[in-house]
Amino acid sequence: MSRDYLFRRILIAIPSLLGISLVLFTVLALAPGDPFGELVTNPNVPAEIRLALRAKFGLDDPVWIRYVRWLNAMLQGDWGFSFTSRMDVDTLIMQRLPTTVAVIGAAQILAIVVAIPVGVLAATRPYSLFDQIANTLAFVGFSLPTFFTGLLLILVFSIQLDWLPFVYRTDIRASGWQWWWEHIRQSIMPVTVLGLFQGASLVRYVRSSVLDVIKLDYVTTARSKGIGEPKVVTRHVVRNALIPVVTLVALQMPVVFGGAIVTEQIFRIPGIGSLLISSILANDTPVVMGVTFVFACLVVLFNLIADILYGWLDPRITFR
Amino acid sequence: MTEALLEIKDLKTWFKTDDGMVRAVDGVSMTIARGETLAVVGESGCGKTVTARSVLKLIDMPPGRFEAGQIVWRGRDLIPLPAADMDKIRAREIAMVFQEPMTSLNPVYTVGDQIAESLRTHHGLSRKESIDGAVEMLKLVQIPNAERRVHDYPHQFSGGMRQRVVIAIALACKPQLLIADEPTTALDVTIQAQILELLGDMKAKFGMAIMLITHAMGVVAENAQRVVVMYAGKVVEEAPVEELFGNPRHPYTQGLIRSIPRVDARTRGHARLEQIPGTVPSLLNPPAGCRFANRCRFATDPCRDSEPPLRQVAPNHKVACIL
Numbered sequence: 001m002s003r004d005y006l007f008r009r010i011l012i013a014i015p016s017l018l019g020i021s022l023v024l025f026t027v028l029a030l031a032p033g034d035p036f037g038e039l040v041t042n043p044n045v046p047a048e049i050r051l052a053l054r055a056k057f058g059l060d061d062p063v064w065i066r067y068v069r070w071l072n073a074m075l076q077g078d079w080g081f082s083f084t085s086r087m088d089v090d091t092l093i094m095q096r097l098p099t100t101v102a103v104i105g106a107a108q109i110l111a112i113v114v115a116i117p118v119g120v121l122a123a124t125r126p127y128s129l130f131d132q133i134a135n136t137l138a139f140v141g142f143s144l145p146t147f148f149t150g151l152l153l154i155l156v157f158s159i160q161l162d163w164l165p166f167v168y169r170t171d172i173r174a175s176g177w178q179w180w181w182e183h184i185r186q187s188i189m190p191v192t193v194l195g196l197f198q199g200a201s202l203v204r205y206v207r208s209s210v211l212d213v214i215k216l217d218y219v220t221t222a223r224s225k226g227i228g229e230p231k232v233v234t235r236h237v238v239r240n241a242l243i244p245v246v247t248l249v250a251l252q253m254p255v256v257f258g259g260a261i262v263t264e265q266i267f268r269i270p271g272i273g274s275l276l277i278s279s280i281l282a283n284d285t286p287v288v289m290g291v292t293f294v295f296a297c298l299v300v301l302f303n304l305i306a307d308i309l310y311g312w313l314d315p316r317i318t319f320r
Numbered sequence: 321m322t323e324a325l326l327e328i329k330d331l332k333t334w335f336k337t338d339d340g341m342v343r344a345v346d347g348v349s350m351t352i353a354r355g356e357t358l359a360v361v362g363e364s365g366c367g368k369t370v371t372a373r374s375v376l377k378l379i380d381m382p383p384g385r386f387e388a389g390q391i392v393w394r395g396r397d398l399i400p401l402p403a404a405d406m407d408k409i410r411a412r413e414i415a416m417v418f419q420e421p422m423t424s425l426n427p428v429y430t431v432g433d434q435i436a437e438s439l440r441t442h443h444g445l446s447r448k449e450s451i452d453g454a455v456e457m458l459k460l461v462q463i464p465n466a467e468r469r470v471h472d473y474p475h476q477f478s479g480g481m482r483q484r485v486v487i488a489i490a491l492a493c494k495p496q497l498l499i500a501d502e503p504t505t506a507l508d509v510t511i512q513a514q515i516l517e518l519l520g521d522m523k524a525k526f527g528m529a530i531m532l533i534t535h536a537m538g539v540v541a542e543n544a545q546r547v548v549v550m551y552a553g554k555v556v557e558e559a560p561v562e563e564l565f566g567n568p569r570h571p572y573t574q575g576l577i578r579s580i581p582r583v584d585a586r587t588r589g590h591a592r593l594e595q596i597p598g599t600v601p602s603l604l605n606p607p608a609g610c611r612f613a614n615r616c617r618f619a620t621d622p623c624r625d626s627e628p629p630l631r632q633v634a635p636n637h638k639v640a641c642i643l
Contacts, residue, residue: 217423220378225438225489226410229403235437236426314428315473 009307013300018071020296025070028285029063070289080286084279089290093272097294099170100271103190104260110195111202112249118199119206120238123214134203141200146259150193150266157189164189168269190267194259198252205248209241216240243313250306253299324351324392325497325529326375326414331389333367333374336382342603344370346553347389349630352497357523357530359544359561361537361576365600367553368533369419372499375531376416377406411438415490419502421482425474431458431485432470435492442493457488460525461518480511484518491522498523499531504539516543537580541565546636549573552600552611555630559637569639571616572596610641618643 054060058069073080079089122131158166165186174182213219214237222236223229261273268274272291279287311317333345345367352358360368373379375391377398391398393409401409418424426434435457436450445453451470458466461484474482483503490498500519504512516539523530532544540547540561547564549557549572557570568574575596598615601607607614609624616623622642630640 217418217420218426220373221416221418221424221434221486221489222426222437223378224376224410224416225441226407226412227437227441228407231441235429239428240426315430316427316475 005311006308009304013304017296017300020300021071021074021293022067024289024292024296025067026063028289029066079290082279082284082287084282084284085287089286092275092287093290093294096270096272096275099168099269100260100264100273103187103264103269103271104194104256106187106191107194107198107260108249108256110191111197111199114196115199115202115206116238116242116245119203120210120233120241122203123207123210123241124233124237126211131207134207138200138203141196142204144197146193146197146263147266149197150189150263153189153193154266166267168267170270190263190269193266194256194263197259198256201252202245202249205245206241209244210237213237213241239313243310246306246309246313250303253302254295257295257298325354325356325394326352326531327390327392328371328375329390329392331371331374331391332387333370333379333384334387335384337604340604343553343606344384344603345374346603346606348550348553348555349389350548350555350558352529352531354496355523355527355529356546357532357544359532359534359540359547360550361534361540361547362550363535363600365603366550367603368550369501371550372416372501372531372533375499376410376414377401378416408442411490411495412442412493413495414497414499415493415495417483417486417490417498417500417503420506421479421486422506424486425482427474430471430473431477431488434474435470435485435489438489438492453492454488457492458485460491460522461485461488463488479507480514483507483511483515487515487518487522491526491528494526495528497529497531499533501533502535503532504536505534512539519543537576549576552606553603554611554640555638556612556641557637557639558630559634559639563634563637567634567637569633569637569643570612570641571618571643572612 058066061069070080077090079093081087082089082092085092118134122128122134125131154166157164166189168186168190169182214233219232219236222232227235257273260271261276263269264271264273265277272294276288276291276295278284279291328348328350331345331348332343335342335344348367348371350358350360350371360371362368370379370384374386375393375398386399389399393414398406398409425431432451432454435454436445436447439445439450439453440447443450443453455466455470458470463469463481463484469477474485477485483506487503498519503519504515507515519530519532520543522528530543532539534540544561546560547558548555549564549570551572557564557568557573559567559569564573565577568577575594578594579596581593596615601611601614607624609622609626610616610619610628613619613623628640628642630638633639
């Protein structure tokens, strides 16, 4: 039964990815800017060669023909060629993707690990000192944009205290533990900035969700069983309260990726976010298309994970 | 009267609200003997549910608080008892069945899990043993295919079946007192009778005392040995069931009994069902005298001036009325 469910969800993901790619492709085709723009002004390239190149790459064909061609190539594993970097788009993205996924993943884990206990503790003692402090910090946390807190951390920990590096490097010349240590050291600030920003709003959601559940009848039933308050909260309250929070985390994924683009710029992380920005600036359409499509895939993937988690957390869902 | 199992003495459970103190339970006393069924009746908001929840200390504090009184369970006052000791009494000695079977089960755990939970906590059973225990309980409350149903989730059960599960949870640890808070109110009439019969069977089997909270006088007549009538946070009358129906002394009790629908009402000359005029007074600022005075057709000035004490009018029959 649950395999059917998973299969159905994956089937639904296919048309949505096709739709997303179509929209992306059309918008990029309509956007101003030409990857060969630079050739026009280059006196060393004769006009015939320029036109021949345009014809070779099919740049003057109608949008839908170009889309079908792109889709066809994509399905065969050919993601196109970066005009600026002189390499295949998929190679370029695969170089950058692990860094982004590691930073975003670590930040999300940090957000969840901080937000769930804090939100639950705040909700079980509403209006207590702990609750007030948690609420205030959460409010401050999601009011401060990441580009501000990022710069602030760089200023304090890299420039003033000189504890952490402020440029993220992938070419660390070390091996074994040393290599890991350097990576963790340079990830601390970006992960903290992104994670706490996400965690701040998550705390508020967890708190209100727990407050909703803790008043319900089955929690009273659980209390009447004499299993002790900690078990009542962890077994009967938190699990039910997490169901709406899962939706929220999944729906926030696009925002997280958006925030990651900004954070990657600030900390000079060579992830796909900074790749996207540099390729937009360079009119490198195949790379822009590739990166945005990867973002779309990741968002769809996280929604899929949320749906699976849903089925696991709430037995009523799988059977529908 | 035999040995008292539970003795509630002058209990006051008040709730702090923005408008002031709500005196939901305001000086209630009652006792339950071993193996006895005591019915607590009264209309909505009279404090019967708060009294019941006070016994298991399931009142949210704040806003609620025990202003005064004692809840003596087998010689021990529960009010000052620490939470850890209270948890040893819950389910194992005193258990509760709730009003709303649709919401009193956790939707994300199987019914077996929810029954097994208290068995694991109180009897230290392993996972498998406790699930076997849960199957036994489901058989006892007459759920067909118990071995298979034990792995089902609450949403796969009907209302009546869920209430059977709730009863199975309550009885899993063989408590000496079962508090049933309007156990049939949310159910179809035909199912109501089944659930009451089941409670009777379980009582015959385990010999526990039952505190049956209800507003249905018919349920009282068929199931209880003694009755406590509550009105606006107070006990107004207490009597054995035959005595109460045969010789109700308090005007409120008389009104309650007259408001039971009767099939032969027309032939007896009452075309319409009788009602008690007026509404329950606010528990924020209860009137000084008898709380029923403004709805009572016999009320006189002395009724409004001072509160009538609960007095003995016959053996085991007490009433809080000066008439």
